[in-house]
Amino acid sequence: MGRMFINKLNQLYKPKRILYYTEVSEEDIHAFYKGKVPQCIEEYTNAFGTYDYPGVFFIQDLQKEVIGIEYRPNDTRIQYPTQLKSIELDEAFFYSIEIDDDVEINFPFIKNLFSQIAKEDNAHRPYSDLCIKEDAKVISVFHSYKKNRILHEWKLYEDRAVHVVNDNFKNFEKEVLFKSAFTDVITGEYNWNHLEAFLEVPADKNITDYAFAHFDIKQFRVINEAYGHIAANKVLKNVVDAMEKADFVYASARCHNDNFAMLLKDMPQEELTQKLQDFFEQLSVLEEDPFYKVYYKCGVVPMQRAMLSGNRVADVAKVAQSLCTNRKGTEIIFYTDKMHDDISWGNYIKAYVETAIEQDEFLVYL
Structure with missing residues (x-):
């Protein structure tokens, strides 16, 4: 066996529940870890009211390992x-x-595995913070297609969600409200709301003119699903760090999901292309798997068209970005007026065809 890869999935909440279980031998547990579930438990897989799949449970109160399945309590259905x-x-x-x-x-x-994880990840979340529970009452393991999913009990030590769900706005300071409105909770980067102010009045930041880029990460969902959301979030944070350090970026934002935007210093197209290629190349390595290459799709709006587009420049950049393919490799496409004309003409044709069909004016010559 090679180096063990740990996919850090998430942090989750389970309500009060009833564990129905059977006592098993050590051989039964080893068989479970390979995908064999005792028949008396397996028959309840995905039954109405179950909270999870069958699993091995280390229960502190039982002082032993059992195999069981969790149910919602007190439900007559x-x-x-x-x-x-x-x-x-x-x-x-x-x-x-x-x-x-x-x-x-x-x-x-x-226990040792999660002790190490606790040193690396403080489980900080947008509205709550968790830490490892040393005297965990429940630890569970679930098997699914050559993988074992392990849940270790953690404890909630700071709850900010309570103020949000109960609309307790008086509990938030102005700085907190500003960050909520203009920054991304995962990366700490400014969001689109913040960048849009630069587009509306760039002179407020002594920006006279600019080019614009909008990009996303190719196959980002693959990273999220195969390597876990923590690894995926690390990719997002690396992008943010690179944007903040880049000497040709006036301002930047994480717009949503894996989409980012940048106001760029104007320069000849060849020079800007090289700058962007170097920028994306430094972000192409996935720390969890050096053999996996991270690629990007980028649409760039040259300075003249960017200035003319104002705060609608992202729409223009997305036009160029949409022409990127899903082939391997980072793609950088510059917006041209021809793209605009082609799209406008295409939309006109599509609209006319629908009208022509409705009015029985559509003819096909063979």
């Missing part, structure tokens, strides 16, 4: 298992990871 033992589990937060099922799992291994 649910057909609860009658031949299984049960125990009530309190509501809790969990940190979830995924590893290959050829990694040998046991209780000390899991």
Whole structure:
């Protein structure tokens, strides 16, 4: 077995629930880690009212490992298992990871693994903060297609969500409100609302003219699903760091998802192309897998058209960006007036065709 890859999935909440379980041997547990579920548990997979798939549970109150499945309690619509033992589990937060099922799992291994994770990731979230719960009452393992998903109990030590869901706006200071309005919670970068102010009145920041770029990350969903959201967020943060350090960027923003925008210093197209190529090349390495190359799709609006487009320049940049393909490699496409004319003509044709069909004026010659 090579280097173990840990896919840090997410942090999640489970409410109070009932674990229906069966006592098993050590051989049964090893078989579960390879995908074999005891029949008495497997028959309840995806049953109405279950909170998760069948799993191995390390329960502090039981002082042993069992295999079971979690149910919502006190629901008359649910057909609860009658031949299984049960125990009530309190509501809790969990940190979830995924590893290959050829990694040998046991209780000390899991404790050590999450001890290391806790040193690397403080589980800071937009509206709450978690930390590892050393005396975890529940640790669980779930198997799915050559992977084992492990949930270790963590504890909530700061809850800001309560002020949001209850509309307690008086609990937020002005700086917090400003950041909420104009910054991205994941990367800390300014968002589109902030960048739009530069486009409306660039002179407020002593910017006389500018070119504009809008780009996204090719196959970003693959990174998110294959390597986990923490790895994907790291890619986003690396992009933000690079934009902030770039000497040819006036201002920048993470617009949404994996989409970014930049106000650029004007320069000859060849020079700007090289600057952008170098910029994206330094962002092409995925730290979790050096063999995976990260590529980008970028639409650039030259200075003249950018100035004429004003705060609608992103729409223009997206036109150029839409002409990028999904082939391997970073693509940088500059907007031209011909693109605008072609798109306008295409839209006119499409609109006319629909009207012609409605009015029985559409003829096809063979």
